[in-house]
Amino acid sequence: MDLETGLITAAVMNAPHHAMELRSYERPELEPGAVLLRTLGSEVCGTDTHLAKGQLAGVPYPIIPGHVTVGVVDEVGASAEPVRDVDGNALTPGQVVTFLDVYGTCGRCWYCTVGHATTRCPSRRVYGVTLSADEGLLGGWAEYVYLRPGVHIVPLRDGLDWRSFLAAGCGMPTALHAVSLAEIAFGDTVVVQGAGPVGLSAAVLAQLRGAGQVIVVGGPEVRLVAARRFGVDITIDIATMTPEERLRQIKDLTGGRGADVTVEATGVPAAVPEGMRLTRDAGRYVVVGQYTNAGEATFNPHLDLNPKHLDVRGCWGSDVGHVYRSVQVMARYGAQFPWQELISREYSLAQAQDALDDVAAQKVVKALIVP
Ligand SMILES: [Zn+2]
Ligand SMILES: [Zn+2]
Known part of the structure; x- marks a missing residue:
């Protein structure tokens, strides 16, 4: 964040085959139940290179990419009920968390209720993929991420380093x-x-x-x-x-x-x-x-x-249970495997295009955006 102007920087993909650009945002007002995360890091993965080439349907460009992200809770929108993580604990500023990129799964449609296949719910939206940059800070390649009410928030367990979690990524x-x-x-x-x-x-x-x-x-x-x-x-x-x-x-x-x-x-x-x-x-x-x-x-x-x-x-996509279980597995067994060796390079927001190019060229196994 620019200390003089208070503006927040994000890396924006305006359209397929266009170079990434930086965009400034005002610090958002939080609606009740929303959470503002200060980004620690966000992964770059094959999905992002598909987005850059226009290979995914239904993407409302411009977007802020970044669908697996770790951040520090910076602010919690005032509401009558506390905002809770997946474990049911009230969120407090300073906590290190991740969140499920999929948001808005309705819980009422045929796929959600009868089919038990929430990845097919027609209401689902995905941070960094199917939410427009014109709607706000709705992707991880930004200094802050706005978590709308209802986003599934998963706390990182003590002892689980966020870089290791992101090295495994989505x-x-x-x-x-x-x-x-x-x-x-x-x-x-x-x-x-x-x-x-x-x-x-x-x-x-x-x-x-x-x-x-x-x-x-x-x-x-x-x-x-x-x-x-x-x-x-x-x-x-x-x-x-x-x-x-x-x-x-x-x-x-x-x-x-x-x-x-x-x-x-x-x-x-x-x-x-x-x-x-x-x-x-x-x-x-x-x-x-x-x-x-x-x-x-x-x-x-x-x-x-x-x-x-x-x-x-x-098998397509993952739900909050898979993210939650990943956090538990990484916390318990992560030290047995050299996850951080996979991070070939960390990139600033201004270097987001280089990160995309390097991942597309398979020069790196895992690239991180670290604002
Ligand atoms: Zn549904
Ligand atoms: Zn990914």
Whole structure:
């Protein structure tokens, strides 16, 4: 915040394929139940590069990106009832918290009530994605973030460093959702396709769920090095092996059967039929990486699915439970894994474009915006 003018700075994406710009905001008046966060840091992830290229539908540009953010409670809007975090405790200034980027899930529609699939609720809005910069400080790449009444706020547990939490970023709750669906049994061989933040988090969570062997198929080498540092047993570089060679190696590592469980976290359509083939008969395959529409892939329903008794599950987005559980897992087990090594660089608001470019070019595993 500019001490003379009292203005707050935010990094704004005006439209796809436009350079990021800085914009100044007046300090907002808080409505009852709202919370103003002073940003400590916000992640830069693949979603932001998709936003910069216009690959997500329904985005009301201009926006302030940044959908996973940690901040200090700066002010709580006066209201009759205290504003509470997910645990039910009243929020007080000075607390370090994160929040679920998804806001406004109605709790009344068919998806919320009957389908129990809140990620499909038509009322949902997402900080840093589907809220306009013209409506206020509704994204994390800003000195302050305005949390509207009803935003789900999750306190960071003592001992959990905010940089570690952001190093895992939205990849952790996304992977936690996927690995929960994967129902890994003790001793299972788990193949993770993709070595980005979701894939790395899935590989860590697979270990915590008792996997006997974790294999990551991905690239580039800098990410595979990180995967091995995170306890992955075997990495397979997609740049040096054909799909047939990868299949043969995984069969060799699994007594000829294939993986018990495979988690797809690549975003590449062709990875999906490959993942079906890497998984053993009656195994389980969770697809979490196809977040945007990247096109078609074909598979053989007889050879790849039906007699194989393959259990295929799709997984999209995460809810407050996944974020809450991520905080607990990171607080308890975070020290076992070198999360902060993933942060290749921290960027100021003025460097937001560089951060986007570096993530898009896969020069970094994880970039943080630190206002
Ligand atoms: Zn709903
Ligand atoms: Zn993200």
